[in-house]
Amino acid sequence: MNWKSEILAAQQRIAGYAQVTPVMESQMLGDPIEIKLEHMQHTGSFKARGAFNTLLSSDVPPAGVVAASGGNHGAAAAYAAQTLGYPAKIFVPELAGPSKIALIEQTGADLSVVSGEYANALTEAQAHEAKTGAMQIHAYDAPATVAGQGTCFAEWEAQGLQADTVLVAVGGGGLISGALAWLQGARKVVAAEPETSCALHAALAAGEPVDVSVSGIAANALGARRIGSICFGLAQGITSVLVPDAAIAEAQKRLWQAHRILVEPAGATALAALFSGAYQPEPGERVAVLICGGNISPDPL
């Protein structure tokens, strides 16, 4: 697969549909860190990129689209389908939580809440696909999804990214696959996972994708039971770090205190890898952090 050309094609395809998200430089940890505010994407996460790229590069059947999701991908798939005029059926696990479930409902999609974890929702979505002929939009392990997520990094470079190293949170691996597909060779990409949901770290240790148990505060976004095969292929040899849940919660607080950025745990995981010391840059190494998701309930509203 020529990922660079796939990503450039995706970028043209989704222009005007996906939000160009802002970037900034922060000194919240001392040395400047470049930050991309991808949680300001439509439906609150990078997932809209992959969803639009998938729909805009496919012949969507009359039964429309189906997706399984911890919440963010479902919201993105439902939003993209609604924007482009297709019916959407979304399966989410209970742990998606009320604010993500409400977000999907607002798109007008047909939503089913499935007991248990993400993998159960995926099973249901696959059954729906088989029964109706609806098109599955995979949350992370499909080339059109990965190419869509890769546009985030192509966009960032066009916005002047200077970092030597880019830290990205990992769940099923779609986002970091996009990062690796675009950046590998030019910049170091570091995978940050919660200790409580670490499908990539476990796969790299085992030498193959393996099932992991999934829990913790970021599970509804990063809680994939098994890393995607595209990601496993692209991620060979990369630096993979684990972050305690407490560091993730602390990173959420610090983002608010420093910059009034309110994000879900997954959105703060890459930053948590930095200030917890899970990833320690070399002297002079310039780092960048992608803020990937903001779907938390803002109680004052």
Added chain:
Amino acid sequence: MNWKSEILAAQQRIAGYAQVTPVMESQMLGDPIEIKLEHMQHTGSFKARGAFNTLLSSDVPPAGVVAASGGNHGAAAAYAAQTLGYPAKIFVPELAGPSKIALIEQTGADLSVVSGEYANALTEAQAHEAKTGAMQIHAYDAPATVAGQGTCFAEWEAQGLQADTVLVAVGGGGLISGALAWLQGARKVVAAEPETSCALHAALAAGEPVDVSVSGIAANALGARRIGSICFGLAQGITSVLVPDAAIAEAQKRLWQAHRILVEPAGATALAALFSGAYQPEPGERVAVLICGGNISPDPL
């Protein structure tokens, strides 16, 4: 006063102290709107610019600095003083609310909460200044404050601002003075005030600064009893619009829904002027909105 050179001098002075805040383009209301995310400034509002410029251009006395504030200016003055190593005494009215009061306390400043509205806190601050010799940092009606706030617009133009018209929320008038000082002649500047706190609108109608009553959801940031004299001078002939509190609350919700931007009512007031129809752009008129403050309690954290 040569405002342009004052603002350029301020920009050099505060570089490295004030945050360069990101910009974005949003289609949340259909036609693209340029937005500057100034609520991501240190202490959550543009006020840090004026506070740093004042301290960095002054001989600060041993008694340090004193400020009266609805909350945002006090936090900024306290933060700037702490950063530069000066003692700070801050007076806030009760209506500043717990999250802004906590923000000021975190800086280590000596804080007094005064009953009633902003004007009472200003009286106390003036008494403290007379008694101790501390340097007053006025919240809006001082040249160094205005020049500092003006750097926000110089920065925005350097970031590629294209709009014909820039909408700015008005309380005591420091921010819009900075906007007018930098932009007037080149772009249209529109003042947006809550119906419930509209010192500039009342002054323009009366032909002179007059006292207004102050209430409503944005009062702790925009509730100045009387517009500053610098602002009144600069604002002659500008477009001034009033926004109902309900539209401000709705704008807060829409900013969250569209872009996961969580702001206080003042921060959403300029946007509210647009979608409530209080300000109606001409066909083809390109508009920009400054998001000026984000100090609301983020309950999930």
